[in-house]
Amino acid sequence: MYKFQVKNFPNGLRLLMVPSKESLSFQITTLVNTGADFETKNLNGISHFLEHMCFKGTKKRPTNLDIAKELDRVGGIYNAFTGREYTGYFVRVAKEYQQLAIDIVSDIYLNSQFPEAEIEKERGVIIEEINMYHDDPKSYIDELWIKLLYGNQPAGWSIAGTKTNIHQISRRDFLTYHQQQYRSQSTLIIVSGNFKTREVTNLIQQAFVSIPRGKAKNKIKAKEKQKQPQLIFEKRNIDQTHIILGVRGINIFDQRRYALNVFDSILSGGMSSRLFQLVRGKLGAAYYIDSGIEAKTDTGYWAVISGLDSKRVELILKEILAEWQSFKKIPVSSQEMTKAKEFMMGQMALAFEDVHKIASFYGTQLLLKKKIENYQEYLRKIKQVTSRDVQKLANDLLKPECLNLAMVGPHSTAKQFKKILHI
Incomplete structure:
Protein backbone atom coordinates (compact mmCIF):
# COMPACT_ATOMS: atom_id res chain seq x y z
CA MET A 1 0.00 0.00 0.00
CA TYR A 2 1.15 3.52 -0.80
CA LYS A 3 3.10 5.28 1.95
CA PHE A 4 2.68 8.98 2.59
CA GLN A 5 4.77 11.79 3.97
CA VAL A 6 3.70 15.17 5.36
CA LYS A 7 5.91 18.24 5.18
CA ASN A 8 5.14 21.35 7.22
CA PHE A 9 6.68 24.56 5.88
CA PRO A 10 7.62 27.50 8.15
CA ASN A 11 4.78 29.65 6.78
CA GLY A 12 2.16 27.09 7.86
CA LEU A 13 1.61 25.58 4.41
CA ARG A 14 1.38 21.77 4.43
CA LEU A 15 2.44 19.30 1.76
CA LEU A 16 1.13 15.73 1.58
CA MET A 17 3.16 13.41 -0.67
CA VAL A 18 1.94 9.99 -1.82
CA PRO A 19 4.56 8.62 -4.23
CA SER A 20 4.25 5.64 -6.58
CA LYS A 21 7.26 4.58 -8.66
CA GLU A 22 4.99 2.44 -10.86
CA SER A 23 2.74 5.32 -11.85
CA LEU A 24 3.08 6.98 -15.24
CA SER A 25 1.39 10.18 -14.05
CA PHE A 26 1.77 13.01 -11.57
CA GLN A 27 -1.01 14.98 -9.91
CA ILE A 28 -1.01 18.12 -7.82
CA THR A 29 -4.13 19.07 -5.90
CA THR A 30 -4.46 22.24 -3.86
CA LEU A 31 -7.13 22.18 -1.17
CA VAL A 32 -8.20 25.20 0.81
CA ASN A 33 -10.33 24.95 3.92
CA THR A 34 -13.15 27.17 2.71
CA GLY A 35 -16.43 26.65 0.90
CA ALA A 36 -20.15 27.28 1.03
CA ASP A 37 -20.39 26.82 4.81
CA PHE A 38 -17.99 29.74 5.30
CA GLU A 39 -20.09 32.30 3.44
CA THR A 40 -22.35 35.14 4.50
CA LYS A 41 -25.88 35.52 3.16
CA ASN A 42 -25.09 38.31 0.69
CA LEU A 43 -22.01 36.44 -0.60
CA ASN A 44 -23.51 32.95 -0.77
CA GLY A 45 -22.05 31.40 -3.91
CA ILE A 46 -18.75 33.29 -3.89
CA SER A 47 -16.60 30.21 -3.13
CA HIS A 48 -17.91 28.44 -6.22
CA PHE A 49 -17.84 31.58 -8.39
CA LEU A 50 -14.25 32.31 -7.37
CA GLU A 51 -13.24 28.73 -8.21
CA HIS A 52 -14.54 29.34 -11.77
CA MET A 53 -12.69 32.64 -11.97
CA CYS A 54 -9.32 31.13 -11.05
CA PHE A 55 -9.14 29.69 -14.56
CA LYS A 56 -9.76 33.07 -16.21
CA GLY A 57 -6.28 34.51 -16.23
CA THR A 58 -3.18 35.38 -14.18
CA LYS A 59 -0.35 37.88 -14.67
CA LYS A 60 1.76 35.17 -16.28
CA ARG A 61 -1.12 33.62 -18.25
CA PRO A 62 -3.56 36.49 -18.99
CA THR A 63 -6.41 34.45 -20.46
CA ASN A 64 -8.24 31.17 -19.97
CA LEU A 65 -6.90 30.09 -23.36
CA ASP A 66 -3.31 30.63 -22.20
CA ILE A 67 -3.90 28.28 -19.26
CA ALA A 68 -5.77 25.67 -21.27
CA LYS A 69 -3.28 25.60 -24.16
CA GLU A 70 -0.34 24.75 -21.92
CA LEU A 71 -2.15 21.84 -20.30
CA ASP A 72 -3.82 20.59 -23.47
CA ARG A 73 -0.43 20.58 -25.19
CA VAL A 74 0.72 17.81 -22.82
CA GLY A 75 -2.64 15.99 -22.62
CA GLY A 76 -3.27 17.09 -19.04
CA ILE A 77 -6.46 16.60 -17.05
CA TYR A 78 -7.43 19.64 -14.99
CA ASN A 79 -10.43 20.88 -13.09
CA ALA A 80 -11.65 22.33 -9.81
CA PHE A 81 -14.47 21.73 -7.36
CA THR A 82 -16.23 23.51 -4.51
CA GLY A 83 -17.71 21.79 -1.49
CA ARG A 84 -19.15 22.91 1.78
CA GLU A 85 -15.86 22.88 3.73
CA TYR A 86 -13.16 22.91 1.10
CA THR A 87 -12.37 23.98 -2.44
CA GLY A 88 -9.88 22.19 -4.66
CA TYR A 89 -7.84 22.68 -7.83
CA PHE A 90 -5.98 19.85 -9.56
CA VAL A 91 -3.85 19.05 -12.58
CA ARG A 92 -2.80 15.55 -13.65
CA VAL A 93 -0.12 15.08 -16.29
CA ALA A 94 2.39 12.54 -17.54
CA LYS A 95 5.20 12.31 -14.95
CA GLU A 96 7.60 14.24 -17.20
CA TYR A 97 5.52 17.42 -16.87
CA GLN A 98 5.26 17.70 -13.08
CA GLN A 99 7.04 21.06 -12.99
CA LEU A 100 4.51 22.51 -15.43
CA ALA A 101 1.61 21.17 -13.34
CA ILE A 102 3.00 22.72 -10.16
CA ASP A 103 3.64 26.03 -11.89
CA ILE A 104 0.12 26.29 -13.29
CA VAL A 105 -1.75 25.22 -10.15
CA SER A 106 0.25 27.60 -7.96
CA ASP A 107 -0.23 30.38 -10.50
CA ILE A 108 -4.02 30.13 -10.71
CA TYR A 109 -4.27 29.63 -6.93
CA LEU A 110 -2.15 32.62 -5.97
CA ASN A 111 -2.19 35.03 -8.91
CA SER A 112 -5.65 35.04 -10.49
CA GLN A 113 -6.57 38.52 -11.67
CA PHE A 114 -10.39 38.24 -11.82
CA PRO A 115 -10.79 40.40 -14.95
CA GLU A 116 -14.01 42.42 -14.97
CA ALA A 117 -14.95 41.30 -18.49
CA GLU A 118 -14.51 37.63 -17.54
CA ILE A 119 -16.56 38.10 -14.36
CA GLU A 120 -19.46 39.41 -16.44
CA LYS A 121 -19.27 36.47 -18.84
CA GLU A 122 -18.97 33.90 -16.07
CA ARG A 123 -22.10 35.22 -14.37
CA GLY A 124 -24.04 33.81 -17.30
CA VAL A 125 -22.24 30.46 -17.08
CA ILE A 126 -23.08 30.03 -13.40
CA ILE A 127 -26.69 31.16 -13.87
CA GLU A 128 -27.04 28.42 -16.47
CA GLU A 129 -25.42 25.93 -14.09
CA ILE A 130 -28.02 26.86 -11.47
CA ASN A 131 -30.78 26.49 -14.08
CA MET A 132 -29.42 23.10 -15.14
CA TYR A 133 -29.56 21.64 -11.63
CA HIS A 134 -32.95 23.22 -10.95
CA ASP A 135 -34.41 21.67 -14.10
CA ASP A 136 -33.15 18.20 -13.13
CA PRO A 137 -35.26 16.90 -10.21
CA LYS A 138 -32.71 14.19 -9.40
CA SER A 139 -30.16 16.95 -8.76
CA TYR A 140 -32.50 19.59 -7.38
CA ILE A 141 -33.73 17.27 -4.63
CA ASP A 142 -30.32 17.75 -2.95
CA GLU A 143 -30.99 21.49 -2.68
CA LEU A 144 -34.36 20.88 -1.05
CA TRP A 145 -32.82 18.36 1.32
CA ILE A 146 -30.18 20.65 2.80
CA LYS A 147 -32.74 23.45 3.00
CA LEU A 148 -35.00 21.15 5.00
CA LEU A 149 -32.22 20.07 7.36
CA TYR A 150 -30.53 23.38 8.02
CA GLY A 151 -32.80 26.19 6.85
CA ASN A 152 -31.56 29.76 6.55
CA GLN A 153 -27.92 29.39 7.56
CA PRO A 154 -24.74 28.63 5.57
CA ALA A 155 -25.17 24.85 5.88
CA GLY A 156 -28.60 25.16 4.29
CA TRP A 157 -27.67 27.41 1.38
CA SER A 158 -26.81 26.25 -2.13
CA ILE A 159 -23.13 25.88 -3.03
CA ALA A 160 -23.84 27.63 -6.34
CA GLY A 161 -25.53 30.54 -4.55
CA THR A 162 -28.58 32.53 -5.60
CA LYS A 163 -29.06 34.21 -8.96
CA THR A 164 -29.35 37.55 -7.18
CA ASN A 165 -25.96 37.10 -5.55
CA ILE A 166 -24.32 35.92 -8.76
CA HIS A 167 -25.49 39.11 -10.46
CA GLN A 168 -24.16 41.28 -7.62
CA ILE A 169 -20.81 39.76 -6.57
CA SER A 170 -18.04 42.19 -7.57
CA ARG A 171 -14.36 42.00 -8.35
CA ARG A 172 -13.67 43.66 -5.01
CA ASP A 173 -15.61 40.85 -3.32
CA PHE A 174 -13.41 38.26 -5.07
CA LEU A 175 -10.19 40.03 -4.10
CA THR A 176 -11.27 40.36 -0.47
CA TYR A 177 -12.49 36.78 -0.15
CA HIS A 178 -9.41 35.38 -1.87
CA GLN A 179 -7.07 37.36 0.39
CA GLN A 180 -9.05 36.40 3.48
CA GLN A 181 -9.50 32.67 2.83
CA TYR A 182 -6.67 31.47 0.56
CA ARG A 183 -4.00 31.55 3.26
CA SER A 184 -1.04 29.33 4.16
CA GLN A 185 -2.36 27.63 7.29
CA SER A 186 -5.65 26.78 5.57
CA THR A 187 -4.03 25.36 2.43
CA LEU A 188 -2.91 21.80 1.80
CA ILE A 189 -0.92 20.76 -1.27
CA ILE A 190 -1.27 17.08 -2.26
CA VAL A 191 1.11 15.51 -4.76
CA SER A 192 0.68 11.94 -5.92
CA GLY A 193 2.11 9.62 -8.55
CA ASN A 194 5.65 9.35 -9.87
CA PHE A 195 8.01 11.96 -8.44
CA LYS A 196 11.13 12.43 -6.33
CA THR A 197 10.27 13.67 -2.84
CA ARG A 198 13.12 16.14 -2.36
CA GLU A 199 12.75 17.65 -5.81
CA VAL A 200 8.99 18.12 -5.50
CA THR A 201 9.33 19.56 -1.97
CA ASN A 202 11.67 22.25 -3.31
CA LEU A 203 9.42 22.99 -6.29
CA ILE A 204 6.35 23.38 -4.05
CA GLN A 205 8.17 25.60 -1.58
CA GLN A 206 9.34 27.88 -4.36
CA ALA A 207 6.00 27.94 -6.19
CA PHE A 208 3.98 28.85 -3.07
CA VAL A 209 6.50 31.19 -1.45
CA SER A 210 4.18 34.18 -1.89
CA ILE A 211 1.07 32.66 -0.32
CA PRO A 212 -0.36 35.01 2.33
CA ARG A 213 0.51 33.80 5.81
CA GLY A 214 -2.09 32.99 8.40
CA LYS A 215 -5.38 31.17 8.66
CA ALA A 216 -8.70 31.64 6.87
CA LYS A 217 -11.77 32.90 8.67
CA ASN A 218 -13.57 30.02 10.38
CA LYS A 219 -16.87 28.59 9.18
CA ILE A 220 -20.13 29.29 10.97
CA LYS A 221 -21.10 26.07 12.73
CA ALA A 222 -24.49 24.66 11.81
CA LYS A 223 -27.30 24.98 14.32
CA GLU A 224 -29.58 21.96 14.52
CA LYS A 225 -32.94 21.87 16.23
CA GLN A 226 -35.61 19.31 15.41
CA LYS A 227 -38.34 17.90 17.64
CA GLN A 228 -40.55 16.12 15.11
CA PRO A 229 -40.43 14.65 11.58
Missing part, protein backbone atom coordinates in the same frame (compact mmCIF):
# COMPACT_ATOMS: atom_id res chain seq x y z
CA GLN A 230 -40.03 17.22 8.80
CA LEU A 231 -41.07 17.25 5.15
CA ILE A 232 -40.42 19.55 2.23
CA PHE A 233 -42.21 19.10 -1.09
CA GLU A 234 -42.20 20.74 -4.51
CA LYS A 235 -44.83 19.90 -7.08
CA ARG A 236 -43.67 19.28 -10.64
CA ASN A 237 -45.39 17.73 -13.62
CA ILE A 238 -43.01 14.80 -14.02
CA ASP A 239 -43.45 11.04 -14.14
CA GLN A 240 -41.36 10.02 -11.15
CA THR A 241 -41.31 11.18 -7.56
CA HIS A 242 -37.76 11.86 -6.43
CA ILE A 243 -37.13 11.50 -2.73
CA ILE A 244 -34.45 11.82 -0.11
CA LEU A 245 -35.49 10.11 3.12
CA GLY A 246 -33.04 10.29 5.97
CA VAL A 247 -31.97 11.29 9.43
CA ARG A 248 -29.55 13.69 11.04
CA GLY A 249 -26.28 11.88 11.42
CA ILE A 250 -22.84 12.31 12.94
CA ASN A 251 -19.73 14.38 12.25
CA ILE A 252 -16.34 13.19 11.02
CA PHE A 253 -14.94 12.89 14.54
CA ASP A 254 -17.67 10.62 15.92
CA GLN A 255 -16.40 7.11 16.66
CA ARG A 256 -19.75 5.67 15.57
CA ARG A 257 -18.81 6.46 11.98
CA TYR A 258 -17.42 2.95 11.46
CA ALA A 259 -20.73 1.38 12.50
CA LEU A 260 -22.55 3.85 10.25
CA ASN A 261 -20.43 2.80 7.29
CA VAL A 262 -21.24 -0.87 7.88
CA PHE A 263 -24.93 -0.04 8.35
CA ASP A 264 -24.93 1.87 5.06
CA SER A 265 -23.20 -1.05 3.31
CA ILE A 266 -25.88 -3.45 4.54
CA LEU A 267 -28.58 -1.17 3.14
CA SER A 268 -27.07 -0.27 -0.23
CA GLY A 269 -23.86 -2.20 -0.83
CA GLY A 270 -24.46 -3.62 -4.28
CA MET A 271 -27.38 -5.31 -6.04
CA SER A 272 -27.78 -7.89 -3.25
CA SER A 273 -28.22 -5.16 -0.61
CA ARG A 274 -31.44 -4.79 1.35
CA LEU A 275 -32.57 -1.57 -0.34
CA PHE A 276 -31.93 -2.77 -3.88
CA GLN A 277 -33.67 -6.08 -3.29
CA LEU A 278 -36.64 -4.43 -1.57
CA VAL A 279 -37.39 -1.48 -3.82
CA ARG A 280 -36.13 -2.71 -7.18
CA GLY A 281 -36.05 -6.49 -6.79
CA LYS A 282 -39.25 -7.11 -4.82
CA LEU A 283 -41.42 -4.06 -5.63
CA GLY A 284 -40.05 -3.16 -9.08
CA ALA A 285 -40.74 0.45 -8.17
CA ALA A 286 -37.49 2.29 -8.94
CA TYR A 287 -34.60 2.32 -11.37
CA TYR A 288 -32.15 3.93 -8.97
CA ILE A 289 -32.09 3.42 -5.21
CA ASP A 290 -29.12 4.21 -3.03
CA SER A 291 -28.10 5.50 0.36
CA GLY A 292 -25.20 7.62 1.50
CA ILE A 293 -23.40 9.37 4.32
CA GLU A 294 -22.53 13.05 4.53
CA ALA A 295 -20.18 13.90 7.40
CA LYS A 296 -18.64 17.31 8.07
CA THR A 297 -16.63 18.75 10.95
CA ASP A 298 -19.76 19.90 12.78
CA THR A 299 -22.68 17.81 11.56
CA GLY A 300 -23.82 15.12 9.15
CA TYR A 301 -26.69 13.03 7.83
CA TRP A 302 -27.53 9.59 6.47
CA ALA A 303 -30.18 9.27 3.76
CA VAL A 304 -31.78 7.14 1.07
CA ILE A 305 -32.21 8.67 -2.39
CA SER A 306 -34.43 7.30 -5.14
CA GLY A 307 -36.71 8.04 -8.06
CA LEU A 308 -39.99 6.20 -7.40
CA ASP A 309 -43.18 5.14 -9.12
CA SER A 310 -45.39 8.09 -8.19
CA LYS A 311 -48.43 5.88 -7.69
CA ARG A 312 -46.69 3.78 -5.06
CA VAL A 313 -44.68 6.33 -3.08
CA GLU A 314 -46.61 5.84 0.15
CA LEU A 315 -46.25 2.05 0.00
CA ILE A 316 -42.52 2.25 -0.75
CA LEU A 317 -41.83 4.74 2.04
CA LYS A 318 -43.63 2.48 4.50
CA GLU A 319 -41.57 -0.50 3.34
CA ILE A 320 -38.29 1.42 3.70
CA LEU A 321 -39.22 2.67 7.16
CA ALA A 322 -40.20 -0.86 8.20
CA GLU A 323 -36.77 -2.07 7.04
CA TRP A 324 -35.15 0.64 9.14
CA GLN A 325 -37.26 -0.37 12.12
CA SER A 326 -35.98 -3.94 11.84
CA PHE A 327 -32.43 -2.73 12.52
CA LYS A 328 -33.59 -1.35 15.87
CA LYS A 329 -35.25 -4.59 16.93
CA ILE A 330 -33.40 -7.45 15.23
CA PRO A 331 -29.60 -7.83 15.36
CA VAL A 332 -27.93 -8.19 11.97
CA SER A 333 -26.73 -11.75 11.40
CA SER A 334 -23.03 -12.54 11.43
CA GLN A 335 -23.27 -13.62 7.77
CA GLU A 336 -24.75 -10.28 6.70
CA MET A 337 -22.21 -8.35 8.77
CA THR A 338 -19.38 -10.24 7.08
CA LYS A 339 -20.86 -9.68 3.63
CA ALA A 340 -21.24 -5.92 4.23
CA LYS A 341 -17.67 -5.56 5.49
CA GLU A 342 -16.17 -7.59 2.66
CA PHE A 343 -18.11 -5.50 0.14
CA MET A 344 -16.59 -2.34 1.64
CA MET A 345 -13.09 -3.78 1.68
CA GLY A 346 -13.39 -4.97 -1.90
CA GLN A 347 -14.65 -1.60 -3.12
CA MET A 348 -11.84 0.22 -1.34
CA ALA A 349 -9.23 -2.13 -2.78
CA LEU A 350 -10.49 -1.42 -6.29
CA ALA A 351 -10.60 2.34 -5.73
CA PHE A 352 -7.20 2.52 -4.08
CA GLU A 353 -5.34 0.88 -6.91
CA ASP A 354 -5.31 4.50 -8.11
CA VAL A 355 -2.66 6.41 -6.15
CA HIS A 356 -4.45 9.69 -6.82
CA LYS A 357 -7.65 8.45 -5.15
CA ILE A 358 -5.87 7.31 -2.03
CA ALA A 359 -4.05 10.66 -1.93
CA SER A 360 -7.42 12.41 -1.99
CA PHE A 361 -8.67 10.10 0.79
CA TYR A 362 -5.70 11.02 2.95
CA GLY A 363 -5.73 14.68 1.97
CA THR A 364 -9.29 15.48 2.98
CA GLN A 365 -8.64 13.85 6.35
CA LEU A 366 -5.50 15.91 6.91
CA LEU A 367 -7.20 19.14 5.88
CA LEU A 368 -10.31 18.71 8.05
CA LYS A 369 -9.15 16.47 10.91
CA LYS A 370 -5.47 17.50 11.05
CA LYS A 371 -4.43 13.83 11.01
CA ILE A 372 -4.57 10.81 8.71
CA GLU A 373 -6.09 7.42 9.42
CA ASN A 374 -4.45 5.16 6.88
CA TYR A 375 -6.18 2.55 4.75
CA GLN A 376 -5.16 -0.39 6.94
CA GLU A 377 -6.21 1.30 10.17
CA TYR A 378 -9.60 2.22 8.70
CA LEU A 379 -10.23 -1.37 7.61
CA ARG A 380 -9.17 -2.65 11.03
CA LYS A 381 -11.82 -0.42 12.65
CA ILE A 382 -14.43 -1.64 10.16
CA LYS A 383 -13.63 -5.28 10.97
CA GLN A 384 -14.13 -4.53 14.67
CA VAL A 385 -17.72 -3.29 14.21
CA THR A 386 -20.19 -5.72 15.79
CA SER A 387 -23.85 -6.42 15.19
CA ARG A 388 -24.53 -4.80 18.55
CA ASP A 389 -22.73 -1.63 17.39
CA VAL A 390 -24.97 -1.44 14.32
CA GLN A 391 -28.11 -2.01 16.37
CA LYS A 392 -27.10 0.66 18.89
CA LEU A 393 -26.37 3.08 16.06
CA ALA A 394 -29.79 2.39 14.54
CA ASN A 395 -31.45 3.16 17.86
CA ASP A 396 -29.37 6.33 18.26
CA LEU A 397 -30.12 7.75 14.80
CA LEU A 398 -33.39 6.28 13.56
CA LYS A 399 -35.70 8.36 15.72
CA PRO A 400 -38.89 10.19 14.68
CA GLU A 401 -37.50 13.54 15.84
CA CYS A 402 -34.52 13.07 13.49
CA LEU A 403 -36.53 11.95 10.45
CA ASN A 404 -36.70 14.07 7.29
CA LEU A 405 -38.23 13.67 3.83
CA ALA A 406 -37.62 15.82 0.73
CA MET A 407 -39.80 15.20 -2.33
CA VAL A 408 -40.21 16.45 -5.90
CA GLY A 409 -43.11 14.97 -7.83
CA PRO A 410 -46.53 15.32 -9.45
CA HIS A 411 -48.63 15.06 -6.28
CA SER A 412 -51.17 17.76 -5.48
CA THR A 413 -50.22 17.63 -1.80
CA ALA A 414 -47.74 15.83 0.43
CA LYS A 415 -49.78 15.76 3.64
CA GLN A 416 -50.41 12.03 3.39
CA PHE A 417 -46.68 11.32 3.34
CA LYS A 418 -45.94 13.25 6.50
CA LYS A 419 -48.39 11.03 8.41
CA ILE A 420 -46.26 7.94 7.81
CA LEU A 421 -42.98 9.48 9.00
CA HIS A 422 -42.47 7.46 12.14
CA ILE A 423 -40.04 4.69 13.08
